Amino acid sequence: MVAGFLVAIFPLIATPGASxxxxxxxxxPxxxxxxxxxxxxTVTGIYTHALFAILGLSAAVMHSSQAFFVVRIAGALYLLFLGIWTWRTPRPSPSGSGPPRPAYRQALLSNVLNPKAASIYLTLVPQxxxxxQALSPQIAVLATAHALLITAWLVGWTAILVRAGRTLQSTTWAVAIRRAAAAVLVYLGIRTLAA
Known part of the structure; x- marks a missing residue:
């Protein structure tokens, strides 16, 4: 059960996205x-979708075209806002200085407002x-496996990014990376709007 689920969701995790x-x-920086x-x-977002699935809220949203439309538009607008904010934000302070960015909130909202993430718990999980058997424990197990897989994926990317640390912290690269991240977020927002 768990192994098959992980094989099914890995391509979705491996596709570059907001996280x-x-x-x-x-x-x-x-x-x-x-x-x-x-x-x-990101992990909190996964558990939020799992909880919504357990409570039946995700099913209600996905089966109501108006509710799904509202969630899709909210998610798209949030990604667009986040992309534009990222593009316009001045170069961050060097490591360790300056106020921390609201990265947790950004990652959580990007995940929770993503209809594709919600659909995992409506289209893949039932399979x-x-x-x-009781559904809640099974969904909790799958959500935990999902969370562990995406954590491993992001930790792997963290290691890659840290290895390239000095290069990434140069002014030119920092600006390029910030703008590339902004472009990805805007693209994801536009793609969600157009879906």
Missing amino acids: LALLTQNIA HGPRRAIPVIAG FVDPH
Whole structure:
């Protein structure tokens, strides 16, 4: 059950998205400590979707075209706002100085407002649960496996980004990375709007 679910969701995790953009944007100027709130926000988002699925809220949203439309538009607008904010934000202070960015909140909202993330718990999860057993523990197990896999993926990317640390902290690279992250977020927002 769990292994099959992980195989099914890995391509979705491996596709660059908002979590990886936020990770890169936070690690490049500030170092690996800033990976923690991004990963924590992403994992909290996964558990939020799992909870919504358990409570039936995700199903209600996905089966109501108006509710799904509102969630999709809210998610798209948030990604657009985040991308524009990232593009316009001045170069961050060197590692360890300046106020921390709200990386946890950004990662959480990016995940919770992403209809694709919600659809995992409506389209994929039902294929990997036994309808004759209690659903809540099964969904919790799958959500935990999902959280562990995405954590490992983001930790791996953190290691790659840290290895390139000095290069990434140069002014030219920091600006390029911030703008690339902003472009990814804007693209994801536009793609969500157009879906």
